[in-house]
Amino acid sequence: MTFVSASITAIFSTKIDRDPKKAGSYGVGFTVDMGVEARASEKNGVFLNGERVSFPTVEHVLERLGGKGVDLRTRLPVSCGFGVSGASALATAVEISLQKGLNLPFFRLADIAHEAEVVNRTGLGDVVTQSFGGIVARVRPGSPSKSRVERFLSRAEVDFLVLGQMPTKEVLGDEVKRRSINQAGKKRLKEFLKKPSLENLFVQAKKFSLESGLADDEIVDVIEAVESRGGLASMVMLGRSVFALNGKGAFEEFGGDSFSARITGCSVRL
Ligand SMILES: Nc1ncnc2c1ncn2[C@@H]1O[C@H](COP(=O)(O)OP(=O)(O)O)[C@@H](O)[C@H]1O
Numbered sequence: 042m043t044f045v046s047a048s049i050t051a052i053f054s055t056k057i058d059r060d061p062k063k064a065g066s067y068g069v070g071f072t073v074d075m076g077v078e079a080r081a082s083e084k085n086g087v088f089l090n091g092e093r094v095s096f097p098t099v100e101h102v103l104e105r106l107g108g109k110g111v112d113l114r115t116r117l118p119v120s121c122g123f124g125v126s127g128a129s130a131l132a133t134a135v136e137i138s139l140q141k142g143l144n145l146p147f148f149r150l151a152d153i154a155h156e157a158e159v160v161n162r163t164g165l166g167d168v169v170t171q172s173f174g175g176i177v178a179r180v181r182p183g184s185p186s187k188s189r190v191e192r193f194l195s196r197a198e199v200d201f202l203v204l205g206q207m208p209t210k211e212v213l214g215d216e217v218k219r220r221s222i223n224q225a226g227k228k229r230l231k232e233f234l235k236k237p238s239l240e241n242l243f244v245q246a247k248k249f250s251l252e253s254g255l256a257d258d259e260i261v262d263v264i265e266a267v268e269s270r271g272g273l274a275s276m277v278m279l280g281r282s283v284f285a286l287n288g289k290g291a292f293e294e295f296g297g298d299s300f301s302a303r304i305t306g307c308s309v310r311l
């Protein structure tokens with residue numbers, strides 16, 4: 042079994058390129074001790090929590106490595122900003138390599154998972170965050186082997202509230218949205234790096250979610266409710282979800298599913 046952490050993006054700006062190795066994103070995200078477990082399978086195709094699904098990002102990895110099938114398990118919601126697609130792609134790449142005795146270097150597998158994400162527009166920087174682990178600032182975009190990151194370790198429990206899905210493909214395909222995302226994302230990454238504390242991550246992330254236009258009224262209401270009780274909160278990119286420090290009490294007055302997870306520096310486990 043291979044486990045790969047969820048990746049929660051707080052701030053990002055896109056770098057689109059025809060070459061998947063050069064495409065990616067700048068930004069800041071973090072990994073937690075919840076994620077996706079993958080097991081190589083003799084059955085053809087992708088199974089998610091026991092059900093056969095269409096998952097082109099993972100199918101891309103299977104094809105590239107000559108794998109038959111994979112059984113994925115997760116308690117995380119899909120398409121809600123937790124980088125389930127990136128975790129699934131990376132965990133599948135590691136599993137298939139082990140099953141087939143390919144002995145490929147880790148960063149070769151990570152680059153294949155990144156390529157699968159970029160080609161299918163299900164993510165840009167998640168696999169980079171997941172390859173390194175912790176609080177990861179992506180200062181040079183691209184595939185894991187080409188990117189450059191600043192990595193910070195932090196001990197914290199983060200609360201999450203999931204209000205709904207936001208298909209990554211649609212947002213990344215919208216040029217107008219991309220323009221405001223990129224403008225805000227570059228600025229907020231710079232401001233985070235000036236003081237790379239967990240608290241400043243929340244401050245800059247909230248500004249990013251407002252300036253980029255990605256946070257809707259309900260998301261803003263949740264963030265403000267957490268703050269009014271003395272916590273910190275921002276929006277999970279890209280999903281209708283919120284992450285918070287001391288958010289549990291405030292979450293109770295809203296619908297949606299909530300759970301908590303710890304930040305981890307160890308994002309890939311066998
Ligand atoms: N039940 C499902 N609901 C939504 N997407 C699914 C489901 N099963 C598999 N998928 C695949 O998962 C991908 C989710 O990718 P993405 O929108 O990037 O979400 P995430 O934030 O979880 O990475 C979809 O593009 C789709 O191909």
Ligand SMILES: CC(C)(COP(=O)(O)O)[C@@H](O)C(=O)O
Nearest residue numbers: 050066122124164165166279
């Ligand atoms: C924010 C996003 C572009 C998408 O993230 P997700 O919806 O979780 O796949 C991510 O890949 C990033 O570059 O930081």
